[in-house]
Amino acid sequence: MLSAMDDGIGTGDGRTWGTLGIAGVGLIGGSIAAAAKSRCLFQRVIGFGRSRERLEDAAARGLIDELAVDYAAASEVDLFVCCLPVDRIGQAVREAARHMAPGTVATDAGSAKAGICREIGSSPSPGVTFVGSHPLAGSEKQGFEHADANLFAGRICVVTPSGTDEPTLTRVIDFWQHLGCRVVRISPGEHDEILARTSHVPHVVAAAVAGGLREGEQQYAASGFRDVTRIAAGDPELWTGILLANRDAVIDEIGHLVERCGAISAALADADSDCLRRLLTSAKARRDAFASRFNHD
């Protein structure tokens, strides 16, 4: 096995980094593979999964070099990235870590961090280190068929140190940067609180709005409804896992959201146009700041 240190991981000097292991070769795992391949970051990529047939397809597309349906081959990887659904990451990394050689670094791409980081810890087996990651990239599409080597270009990747040693942190940060991400370091708990506001509760709200549409009323829904509810088309299985993985922060933030809706409702009940205008103006200011910062429409 090539040693990651010998091979320059963390130095950012452009030399290849040995063997990359990707557990879960779907949209995210497949895009990581595609990005790593297109940038020649590793000498080989091993895809781990449950379905040999799917992995063979991914190999036929050139995303992975080798495939494995159990974690014995984790002994050969230098960097291991778990891209499974959030509710399976903890167990998968712990199981794979039992096979890893000392010096192996593991990370993930899960949308909730505190539970996963607590379950895995910073050293899931002797000499093996773990730090949580969450690249803020994705799509409502699923499967490596939609893999995109540029999915991460210019996107934020949150890395969540929690008792992590600096060499591990540097190695994982370098990895995401080489995929094109801008890396931000915050704690797992802080990540989960913020993502509840920016991602998880928006999903809850989209589902709540979409869930209220009655039969025959679709024709009265226009572009506003379309935009607000777009993410409600996401995979219910995946989102059940994400919301449960961050349940405390999501419950809190649903509470805050309900309060903000209640404030608007109260202003309406009082026919208080000044208050209503103030609430809508404040929301617009925050939306405009977001849009202008990121050139969003």
Add this chain to the structure above:
Amino acid sequence: MLSAMDDGIGTGDGRTWGTLGIAGVGLIGGSIAAAAKSRCLFQRVIGFGRSRERLEDAAARGLIDELAVDYAAASEVDLFVCCLPVDRIGQAVREAARHMAPGTVATDAGSAKAGICREIGSSPSPGVTFVGSHPLAGSEKQGFEHADANLFAGRICVVTPSGTDEPTLTRVIDFWQHLGCRVVRISPGEHDEILARTSHVPHVVAAAVAGGLREGEQQYAASGFRDVTRIAAGDPELWTGILLANRDAVIDEIGHLVERCGAISAALADADSDCLRRLLTSAKARRDAFASRFNHD
């Protein structure tokens, strides 16, 4: 003055329809003017507004033929369409109607209907008839500079009869159809209940989500947040008027939305993944039905 009846209103035979009056030459009023011009539906178009300068600009762009800063010239129109903000429609139509000749038909383009239809009634002055309309078309853009002759092509226009005689109804329906709309007839109250669900509460929710974003957290918001909050960038003044004009239905529907959010929160608190999956699956089914029906993404 040309008589609307003589000139073929309601026959859909393509002959021009005399004089169109448009109060409020903004995005909607300007687009109606542009659509009517491009289809040669009227012999002339009079724009009514408060700012002579703005109206002169609209005339210079060829959207209107004549301009008026008071409603005396309403005596010359065959069809009058009020495109002012909802909180000004009732008074404007009643004032303009005092000048209209018997046989004149008036309608509007407001996003809430019950209050306006109640305030104006079906005959705001002797021989003058009114029926409410709401073309489900628009944009976050404002002003006739963004007027689009095809804004209404293929869009729904809701016409809300309420004690309306059939000739008036036919005339207004024909008008919207000639602009490219598909016309649906429902009562003003039914319109307001449905639009609360499909438009007004989605706006409330978008504002509530955008309003929760904290300073420095913008970088953690990605495409889901962008889509859910897009309409929160709309004009607070305009939306204050719309929400107040439909306050009873909006308050009710905020209540239903809060219940649906509460159901998701309760499933999370119970860690009830089956219930959560069921709620998200039902929301996805409704969103997918909406999307497939209208070729939305």
